[in-house]
Amino acid sequence: MRVEKLVVIGQGYVGLPLAMRAVEAGLDVVGLDVDADRVKRLATGESFVEDITAERLGRALAGGRYRPSTEYTDAEGFDICVITVPTPLRDGAPDLSYVEQAGRGIGPYVRAGCTVVLESTTYPGTTEEVLRPLLESASGLRSPGDFHLGYSPERIDPGNPTWRLENTPKVVSGVDGDSLRRVDDFYQRLVERTVPVDSTRVAELTKLIENTFRQVNIALINELAIASHHLGVDVWQAIDAASSKPFGFMPFRPGPGVGGHCLPIDPCYLSWQVKRTMGRQFRFIELADDINHQMPEHVAQRVMAGLNRVGRPVNGARLLLLGLAYKKNTGDMRDSPAVDVARRLKDLGADVRAAEPYAEPQHIPAGVAVVDLTEREVAEADAVVVVTDHDCFDYDLVARHARYVFDTRDRCRGPVVERL
Numbered sequence: 001m002r003v004e005k006l007v008v009i010g011q012g013y014v015g016l017p018l019a020m021r022a023v024e025a026g027l028d029v030v031g032l033d034v035d036a037d038r039v040k041r042l043a044t045g046e047s048f049v050e051d052i053t054a055e056r057l058g059r060a061l062a063g064g065r066y067r068p069s070t071e072y073t074d075a076e077g078f079d080i081c082v083i084t085v086p087t088p089l090r091d092g093a094p095d096l097s098y099v100e101q102a103g104r105g106i107g108p109y110v111r112a113g114c115t116v117v118l119e120s121t122t123y124p125g126t127t128e129e130v131l132r133p134l135l136e137s138a139s140g141l142r143s144p145g146d147f148h149l150g151y152s153p154e155r156i157d158p159g160n161p162t163w164r165l166e167n168t169p170k171v172v173s174g175v176d177g178d179s180l181r182r183v184d185d186f187y188q189r190l191v192e193r194t195v196p197v198d199s200t201r202v203a204e205l206t207k208l209i210e211n212t213f214r215q216v217n218i219a220l221i222n223e224l225a226i227a228s229h230h231l232g233v234d235v236w237q238a239i240d241a242a243s244s245k246p247f248g249f250m251p252f253r254p255g256p257g258v259g260g261h262c263l264p265i266d267p268c269y270l271s272w273q274v275k276r277t278m279g280r281q282f283r284f285i286e287l288a289d290d291i292n293h294q295m296p297e298h299v300a301q302r303v304m305a306g307l308n309r310v311g312r313p314v315n316g317a318r319l320l321l322l323g324l325a326y327k328k329n330t331g332d333m334r335d336s337p338a339v340d341v342a343r344r345l346k347d348l349g350a351d352v353r354a355a356e357p358y359a360e361p362q363h364i365p366a367g368v369a370v371v372d373l374t375e376r377e378v379a380e381a382d383a384v385v386v387v388t389d390h391d392c393f394d395y396d397l398v399a400r401h402a403r404y405v406f407d408t409r410d411r412c413r414g415p416v417v418e419r420l
Helices: 015-024 036-043 054-062 097-109 126-139 177-188 200-231 235-242 266-278 283-309 337-347 375-380 395-401
Strands: 005-009 028-032 066-069 080-083 115-118 148-151 170-174 194-196 318-322 351-355 383-386 405-407 417-419
Touching (some): 005 097, 015 028, 015 066, 080 097, 115 126, 115 177, 148 200, 177 194, 266 283, 283 383, 283 405, 375 395
Parallel strands (some): 005 080, 028 066, 080 115, 170 194, 318 383
Antiparallel strands (some): 148 170
């Protein structure tokens, strides 16, 4: 019996877990990526994604079911292709160049009966208006009719031990009924539950709604944290108390800002499209974006004020930052607010060091020394700033030996600790 061939374009935080799960489901998988160094590392069994262990990657390679590659020629004869490439913003507008490159690259290998699925986050209409013409032009085929085309928004949450690819419900869609059935059949082999919707536009909007909801609520609680500080109210305790309400409330926590590919970017896709099509601003999104982008500056100013209270100017102060990744228990530093905090404190003249056990050295900002979290490092710092709350950090050690702690994540307790 012939084994189906899957091509996953993009082998990052979304594409690599998808590729591994597909191998385990019995498919032959080609993982395409334009980064030759990344492909080389994958081929030797080195995983750079925390959710994929080297052992799991090694099993996929050893079984002959997974082949990382930079060459689109290795996609020839594919049955299913999933595109998981980045969709950044450029000057406030969506940059679909990676999606377009993937479409042009895979287009010549599209054949009758195959299925192509876009997972990259984007604005409603991208699958049908941007990707489909590229595939049709390069292949000479049409969808619907000759090949199947759909959209399924990624819901990968790096470092989350509870909700993984296989047990997170997967929204699926197609450009017609046959495409939807093919896309649904594919993902049913990988996940416990699929959620079919009527069109690719609905699926594209679903992802934007999810992340806009988080962006707006995080902004609300961040602004509350700023106000509560000036009002002399413990916002953390107030949030915990509000969380006791069993209906009509969902807790969000303040922090130094938002990062990663999703929250700083995805809602802006929706705002951009509303402005383009309706000629009006999406004020909630733009306000939330502005508040969250101001948080690293607020953190830097609070640290400076805290140092002043203990008689130490920030210029020349030795600061120890805990974490540089955008979220705990990962090394993902894409648009990390922690990096922004580090740069702002350096610009104020501080000697900035960071304990960051997950991030790769080449991603550490210039001028920031990476150190281990030790009693000596804590004791010699003029201030310790908890920015990314990795679970591996010893917060009791920090509270015992630090002179002053500014905690943006509510992880430390003690007389020298000041919280956001």
